[in-house]
Amino acid sequence: xxxxxxxxxxxxxxxxxxxxxxxxxxxxxxxxTTGNEPFVELAIESRDGKVxxxxxxxxxxKSLWENQGKYVVIEIEKxxxxxxxxxxxxxKGFKILTK
Numbered sequence: 001x002x003x004x005x006x007x008x009x010x011x012x013x014x015x016x017x018x019x020x021x022x023x024x025x026x027x028x029x030x031x032x033t034t035g036n037e038p039f040v041e042l043a044i045e046s047r048d049g050k051v052x053x054x055x056x057x058x059x060x061x062k063s064l065w066e067n068q069g070k071y072v073v074i075e076i077e078k079x080x081x082x083x084x085x086x087x088x089x090x091x092k093g094f095k096i097l098t099k
Contacts, residue, residue, distance in 0.1 A: 025076040027052065027089075028097070031068050044074060044089075055080050055088035064094060071097040 029046040034053075042054045042065055054064060057080065064072070077092040 026073050027076060028071070028073045030071050031064055033065075033068060042068075044072070053088040055085045055090045057085055058089070058091040060091055060094055064091065067094075067096060073097060 027044060027046060029044040029052075031042065031044055033040050034043045034051070035041045042056075042061065043051050044054060045051050054061065054074075058064070058077075064074075072094045074089070074091045075093040077090040080086050080088050080090060
């Protein structure tokens with residue numbers, strides 16, 4: 001019985017450590033705007049053609065806006081979960097790629 005308890009304790013501990021360690025999420029693609037005024041959104045299109053909207057709450061939003069048309073690698077902090085920004089990516093950093 002002690003062995004079963006010990007094994008379950010070790011497994012749960014390993015699960016806790018793996019779920020709490022932050023993983024750096026990145027996405028590579030082209031920055032562009034989509035929509036019509038006054039509803040223009042900043043987005044990134046990945047190399048496989050998927051489009052992701054970028055949250056206006058991103059710390060680097062203005063810098064990304066200024067780099068429209070360029071290929072970048074963005075570092076994703078999280079996805080918004082509330083309000084009108086729900087589902088959009090919060091970008092905490094990016095790097096411009098050269099072709």
